[in-house]
Amino acid sequence: MTTQLPLCDVAVIGAGPAGLTAACELAESGRDVVVLDEQGAPGGQIYKGVEKVFADRPQDIRPLGREYAEGKTLTRRFRQSGARYQPGVSVWQITSDQEPDLALGLIENGSARMLHPKHVILATGAMERPTPFEGWTLPGVMTVGAAQTLLKSSRLLPEDDVVLAGTGPLLYLYVMQLKKFGIRPQAILDTGPPLSLRTSLLGLRALITCPQAMFQGMRWLWGAGVKTNMTRGVDSLKAQGGDHLSSVSYEARGRRHELSTSLLLVHDGVIPNTWLSMSAGIKHHFNETQNCWVPEIQGAGLTSRDCISIVGDAAGIGGAEVAMLQGERVAREVDAYLEDHQHPQTSIESGVLRRQRWMRSFIDEAFPSTAQFQSPENDIVVCRCEEVTAGEIRQVTERGCMGPNQGKAFTRCGMGPCMGRKCGLTVSRLMAQVRGVSVQEVGHYRIRSPIRPITVGQLADMESILKGDNQSVLSANSS
Amino acid sequence: MFRLRTNLTDPVTFSFEGRRLTASRGDTLAAALLASGVFIFRNSPVSSAPRAPFCMIGNCYECFVQVEAMGVVQACLTEVTEGMQITKVSNQIDELGMDIKEVSKE
Amino acid sequence: MTKKYFDVAVIGGGLLGSSFAYGFGQAGLSVALIDEGDNAIRTARGNFGLVWVQGKGEGMREYARWSRKSADDWGNFSAQLSELTDHDLGYHQSGGFNISLDEAELQQYLRMLEGLKADAGEEGYEYELVQGRTLAKYLPGIGEDVAGATYCPHDGHVNPLYLLRALQEGFRKHGGCYLPLSSIDQIQPLKSSGFELSSEGRQVASCERLVIAAGHGSVGLGQQVGIRIPIYPEQGQIIVTERSTEQLAYPTNMIRQTDEGTFMLGASARDVGFNSETTTDTLQDIVRRCASAFPHLRSLRIQRNWAALRIMTPDGFPVYSQSEEFPGAFAFSCHSGVTLAAVHAQDVCRWVVDGKIPTDYRCFGPERFDVSTAN
Ligand SMILES: Cc1cc2nc3c(=O)[nH]c(=O)nc-3n(C[C@H](O)[C@H](O)[C@H](O)COP(=O)(O)OP(=O)(O)OC[C@H]3O[C@@H](n4cnc5c(N)ncnc54)[C@H](O)[C@@H]3O)c2cc1C
Ligand SMILES: Cc1cc2nc3c(=O)[nH]c(=O)nc-3n(C[C@H](O)[C@H](O)[C@H](O)COP(=O)(O)OP(=O)(O)OC[C@H]3O[C@@H](n4cnc5c(N)ncnc54)[C@H](O)[C@@H]3O)c2cc1C
Ligand code: FES
Numbered sequence: 001m002t003t004q005l006p007l008c009d010v011a012v013i014g015a016g017p018a019g020l021t022a023a024c025e026l027a028e029s030g031r032d033v034v035v036l037d038e039q040g041a042p043g044g045q046i047y048k049g050v051e052k053v054f055a056d057r058p059q060d061i062r063p064l065g066r067e068y069a070e071g072k073t074l075t076r077r078f079r080q081s082g083a084r085y086q087p088g089v090s091v092w093q094i095t096s097d098q099e100p101d102l103a104l105g106l107i108e109n110g111s112a113r114m115l116h117p118k119h120v121i122l123a124t125g126a127m128e129r130p131t132p133f134e135g136w137t138l139p140g141v142m143t144v145g146a147a148q149t150l151l152k153s154s155r156l157l158p159e160d161d162v163v164l165a166g167t168g169p170l171l172y173l174y175v176m177q178l179k180k181f182g183i184r185p186q187a188i189l190d191t192g193p194p195l196s197l198r199t200s201l202l203g204l205r206a207l208i209t210c211p212q213a214m215f216q217g218m219r220w221l222w223g224a225g226v227k228t229n230m231t232r233g234v235d236s237l238k239a240q241g242g243d244h245l246s247s248v249s250y251e252a253r254g255r256r257h258e259l260s261t262s263l264l265l266v267h268d269g270v271i272p273n274t275w276l277s278m279s280a281g282i283k284h285h286f287n288e289t290q291n292c293w294v295p296e297i298q299g300a301g302l303t304s305r306d307c308i309s310i311v312g313d314a315a316g317i318g319g320a321e322v323a324m325l326q327g328e329r330v331a332r333e334v335d336a337y338l339e340d341h342q343h344p345q346t347s348i349e350s351g352v353l354r355r356q357r358w359m360r361s362f363i364d365e366a367f368p369s370t371a372q373f374q375s376p377e378n379d380i381v382v383c384r385c386e387e388v389t390a391g392e393i394r395q396v397t398e399r400g401c402m403g404p405n406q407g408k409a410f411t412r413c414g415m416g417p418c419m420g421r422k423c424g425l426t427v428s429r430l431m432a433q434v435r436g437v438s439v440q441e442v443g444h445y446r447i448r449s450p451i452r453p454i455t456v457g458q459l460a461d462m463e464s465i466l467k468g469d470n471q472s473v474l475s476a477n478s479s
Numbered sequence: 480m481f482r483l484r485t486n487l488t489d490p491v492t493f494s495f496e497g498r499r500l501t502a503s504r505g506d507t508l509a510a511a512l513l514a515s516g517v518f519i520f521r522n523s524p525v526s527s528a529p530r531a532p533f534c535m536i537g538n539c540y541e542c543f544v545q546v547e548a549m550g551v552v553q554a555c556l557t558e559v560t561e562g563m564q565i566t567k568v569s570n571q572i573d574e575l576g577m578d579i580k581e582v583s584k585e
Numbered sequence: 586m587t588k589k590y591f592d593v594a595v596i597g598g599g600l601l602g603s604s605f606a607y608g609f610g611q612a613g614l615s616v617a618l619i620d621e622g623d624n625a626i627r628t629a630r631g632n633f634g635l636v637w638v639q640g641k642g643e644g645m646r647e648y649a650r651w652s653r654k655s656a657d658d659w660g661n662f663s664a665q666l667s668e669l670t671d672h673d674l675g676y677h678q679s680g681g682f683n684i685s686l687d688e689a690e691l692q693q694y695l696r697m698l699e700g701l702k703a704d705a706g707e708e709g710y711e712y713e714l715v716q717g718r719t720l721a722k723y724l725p726g727i728g729e730d731v732a733g734a735t736y737c738p739h740d741g742h743v744n745p746l747y748l749l750r751a752l753q754e755g756f757r758k759h760g761g762c763y764l765p766l767s768s769i770d771q772i773q774p775l776k777s778s779g780f781e782l783s784s785e786g787r788q789v790a791s792c793e794r795l796v797i798a799a800g801h802g803s804v805g806l807g808q809q810v811g812i813r814i815p816i817y818p819e820q821g822q823i824i825v826t827e828r829s830t831e832q833l834a835y836p837t838n839m840i841r842q843t844d845e846g847t848f849m850l851g852a853s854a855r856d857v858g859f860n861s862e863t864t865t866d867t868l869q870d871i872v873r874r875c876a877s878a879f880p881h882l883r884s885l886r887i888q889r890n891w892a893a894l895r896i897m898t899p900d901g902f903p904v905y906s907q908s909e910e911f912p913g914a915f916a917f918s919c920h921s922g923v924t925l926a927a928v929h930a931q932d933v934c935r936w937v938v939d940g941k942i943p944t945d946y947r948c949f950g951p952e953r954f955d956v957s958t959a960n
Contacts, residue, residue, distance in 0.1 A: 038537060038556050040505065045536065052505060056488055090537075090556070096862035105865070110549060114865075127538050139518045139531030140480060146535035149555075154503060154510035156481045243529045244518050263480040273538070281862070384539065387525045400753070400763040403623025409630050410750040412845075417540035417827065417888065422533075443623055448863060450887055452537075455550065456826065456850070457883030460872040464865055524828045524846070550884050551827075569830055 008034040008084070010334060011104055011117035013091050013276065016044015017071070017320045018312020019123030020078045021327025022334070027083035029335060034115065035083050036106065038090040038452070042078055044125055045145070046320045047071025049153035057155060063180030064152065065173075067320070074324070093449030094120065094280040094308070102307050105449065105462075112454055112462040119307045119334055122277050123327070126270040126313035129292070129369060130422050131166065132376040134238040136266070137384050140245025144267035148174045157181055158263050163248050165237050166267040167192035168367045174265075187259055189234040189250055191268075191370040235372055239264050268370050272314050275421060278447035280305060286440040289361075290317055291369045292425065293444055299346040301330035302337070309334055318360055325353045374429055382430070383423040385416020393427055397434040403443045404428055417453070420445045481513050493563040495544075508554035508565065509535060509542045520544055520554065524570045543568050591617045591762070593937065594782060594792035596769050596806060597799035599627055600745070600922035601929060603752035605796050607666070608934030610759025617790045618756060619764045619782065621802075628800050628922070631861075631893025633823060633852045634745040634843070635836055636676070636924050639683050639712060639737035643697055646704045647948045648902045652921065655928040656739045662927035663743070670754040674747045675844040681740030681836040682715070682724060684731060684878050691732040698735060712737045723835060726881040734837070742836035744843060745923050752926070764789055769799075772809040774911045780810075794937055797916035800896055811910035813951050816918050818894035820860065822867050823851035826885040833879075840875050840882075848885060850875045854895070863890045895920045905933070905949040907942050915942075 010026050012019045015037035027033045035042075043050045050071040053060050061069050078085070086108070093105035104115045128143045135141065144164060150156035157178070162185045164171060175188060236251040249258040271292035274284060283296040283304040294316045301309035311330040312323035329347060336344035349357075376382060378391030388411050401407045404414065404427045413427055414420035420427070424445050432442045489504040495517055502511030509532045512520065519529040521543055532542040535555045542554035547564035549557075554565075591614075595606045598620030606618040638656045642649025656678070663676040685691035695714065702710040715723065716733035724734070757763065767789045773781040781791040797806045797814075807814040828846035835841075840850050853867045868890055876883050896918050898904050903919030915937055919925060936942050942950070 040558055098860050098862045099864055139529050142533055149535040150510050154506045156514055158481055400765050402765050405623050409746045421538045448890055453886045456872045456885050460876040
């Protein structure tokens with residue numbers, strides 16, 4: 001392979017449904033597109049491992065479900081699209097708007113390099129909402145998404161003693177998938193509230209507008225509830241054990257229960273993965289309904305920073321269907337933007353997309369995040385890395401710390417390797433509660449690069465053509 | 480936690496803390512270790528409490544392990560390869576055996 | 586409640602303001618510490634944590650003396666503060682090394698130290714050149730190509746975040762009143778004496794004495810009471826690594842290890858206005874220098890980078906001033922707020938209580954810049 005110049009028209013970060021669709025559209029219309037993803041294969045979270053499953057484990061296609069299998073169509077299209085695919089690459093920085101040019105810092109095979117695209121599309125997807133509760137740092141406690149990832153990519157199935165706890169569609173989907181693999185969890189502890197009239201009405205609208213998705217959802221819920229040990233109205237979840245989880249206890253209908261288990265899977269919905277967009281200085285705001293920070297989007301996917309667009313769950317949770325529909329719109333917008341750097345007239349959202357959004361507002365209402373996780377008690381560790389408790393956060397706030405940045409300086413909360421991914425939401429929420437103001441007003445950690453690990457040596461050895469002297473490289477490319 | 484897998488397709492051999500283990504080619508280190516019954520990946524550098532993978536998609540950093548010739552990596556984002564030697568990340572501070580002393584008084 | 590009349594109000598909750606507020610509290614005064622919110626430009630949150638004497642004061646002997654005095658007082662100051670607040674500040678007066686990577690750098694630095702020594706005369710100026718094997722004994726892992734380092738026994742380091750937290754905590758324990766989310770935009774001198782401070786038309790506090798220590802915010806505030814503060818921002822970038830089992834017992838000019846085990850690498854200097862974004866080339870300069878000095882630290886993971894804005898004066902020395910027009914109003918700015926924390930909390934607080942800056946310290950006044958503009 002000849003050495004490639006570190007240039008391209010569009011760099012897409014994330015090879016999930018959103019990034020792949022956008023990349024296909026742009027590459028098929030002749031743009032030079034590079035797709036970067038830190039996973040080893042395309043598909044993102046929902047279609048993780050889909051190529052491998054089709055190639056090596058065809059018997060698993062059915063139990064993983066029809067929605068999963070659809071991912072194969074997308075990855076096949078992508079492989080033929082002409083987009084350059086670079087798996088196993090982590091993006092650790094986007095240069096700030098104070099630097100001479102827009103560039104991405106990449107880590108690949110243990111060394112760092114830079115890529116200089118004309119436009120960047122962030123399709124970094126979602127991550128699971130933090131779930132602080134007693135014992136959540138014990139080995140043996142994982143997220144539902146983590147277990148599902150292990151199932152899709154490596155066919156790891158939990159033992160029968162597994163307990164699931166929390167709320168949200170992903171939890172029910174996973175239970176449904178387990179059922180098809182012949183596994184019946186010991187218990188499913190549903191922490192969500194009972195369905196209200198308002199949610200039922202929203203559900204009705206969603207049913208009329210999106211019957212297919214609704215039926216699918218009902219299948220999951222129904223499938224999960226029937227013949228499984230589901231307990232609703234669960235509160236005060238605790239994980240117990242010495243070096244490893246040994247039991248789970250909880251309250252339901254006013255009584256405390258205990259189950260012995262080696263694996264507890266928790267879930268409380270998903271939130272946009274905004275660490276890269278925040279580190280790039282893009283404006284974000286707090287979305288109260290989805291209970292998460294979302295980037296401010298102009299048009300289909302443009303942001304407050306020139307030449308950076310966001311698409312898919314990273315722009316606000318919408319699910320895979322929306323991610324793909326948005327991927328097409330954002331690709332068209334970027335294609336036009338590349339011509340004249342004017343914000344193009346935004347195409348109106350299609351009916352399908354609008355209907356998907358109604359569906360989403362039903363999901364948002366039906367699965368609000370769990371109160372116990374939103375307001376953890378004082379002795380609960382909220383920052384897993386630095387082991388800072390909710391009580392410490394409340395205390396510094398009461399003593400005049402107005403936001404998470406000062407709080408971080410005083411307590412080290414959010415200073416560890418995860419850079420606040422597992423405590424950011426909780427800390428802002430706790431501070432807002434103490435101060436009696438909105439999460440928006442309290443704000444979020446200031447996120448700075450590197451958002452993925454890079455060593456002193458890797459940064460020192462990196463070749464960089466910043467400082468504006470990449471003109472020569474640009475002309476070398478065009479000749 | 481997880482069921483052991485039978486008849487691995489295309490197995491690779493690797494080791495953790497000197498123990499010889501096998502995994503499927505293409506597995507992440509985290510999957511390979513969990514499937515081999517390894518539950519504790521590291522100890523918290525703050526309290527030494529045991530820790531293991533939590534998110535599997537690169538966000539919690541609980542899965543750090545030391546890989547020979549690679550350094551510390553996130554096990555959920557790194558593929559296992561033939562012969563890989565993995566150990567726990569050490570938090571042990573060796574006593575330097577040197578007190579801080581005023582250099583100029585030597 | 587906001588109508589309360591304080592003995593003294595301090596504007597700015599950074600390192601300077603918090604040191605003063607703590608000092609006034611200790612002196613038994615009623616104090617208000619007025620600060621902005623979470624996203625303010627706050628130099629105090631982004632510094633290297635050196636309590637540093639070595640190399641300071643070229644061109645102004647009083648500054649060398651002042652830094653040295655603060656370093657000497659730091660031990661007591663820190664012990665008192667730790668005891669009051671039950672917070673360990675991570676302070677160590679271990680002495681520190683200034684590493685010079687190549688011979689030219691080393692010779693230039695030595696010439697400067699010679700000059701400082703000559704300047705100091707009888708008072709003396711302690712430092713020592715350490716090279717080769719001896720250097721490796723004190724700084725294990727030091728690169729073989731490093732030309733040498735100078736050691737100064739008065740240097741030390743501290744966790745600057747814990748220092749800030751302890752100062753504010755100590756101030757609180759002394760009964761001080763912290764007023765955040767109050768960006769002061771108006772200072773109204775009162776008829777007889779004293780000042781009234783307000784923010785967006787809201788009265789925040791009134792006070793007998795006023796101390797302006799608002800970092801870069803001081804310029805505009807000073808103008809309102811007839812004090813000119815010639816400062817400008819100079820950006821500095823810092824890198825922090827993961828916690829490591831490697832050990833570095835002494836702080837140096839380019840790298841130091843914290844009590845948590847992390848390494849701080851820095852700090853660069855750039856003149857880029859009020860911009861606190863890090864830049865790739867500067868970060869690379871920092872890691873390249875550190876990697877040359879300590880090759881064995883190359884494998885450390887970088888945990889965080891940041892940029893903060895130094896408060897620079899045209900000659901690099903502090904600007905301490907008092908209002909002639911409105912007695913009782915003072916303004917203090919400097920770029921070594923960690924090093925000088927001890928003298929700020931003690932000596933400078935006394936000046937304010939006494940109502941004037943002693944003549945011995947008038948050399949730090951902004952008038953020194955007038956001379957050059959006059960001719
Ligand atoms: C663990 C998990 C499992 C899920 N499983 C399902 C499911 O089974 N069914 C379902 O309907 N929904 C699922 N979801 C919700 C799902 O995320 C979305 O519906 C859908 O995948 C969103 O697509 P996307 O293209 O926006 O992002 P994603 O599919 O999340 O893709 C984002 C991609 O970006 C990459 N990336 C992120 N940051 C970087 C970086 N710094 N450098 C390099 N690459 C980066 C990631 O590796 C990932 O491949 C899951 C979510 C999570 C968190
Ligand atoms: C990269 C770097 C490294 C450094 N390393 C060291 C070191 O090793 N040793 C050392 O001694 N020093 C060091 N310094 C310098 C040290 O950090 C500063 O001297 C010190 O922080 C200055 O503190 P300050 O209180 O004057 O300003 P700041 O910390 O900036 O505080 C000013 C405060 O005033 C508030 N404010 C501003 N305007 C208003 C207003 N109108 N109303 C109310 N409040 C207001 C702000 O919100 C802020 O909280 C370093 C600086 C940098 C940038
Ligand atoms: S398991 Fe969370 S980062 Fe690897």
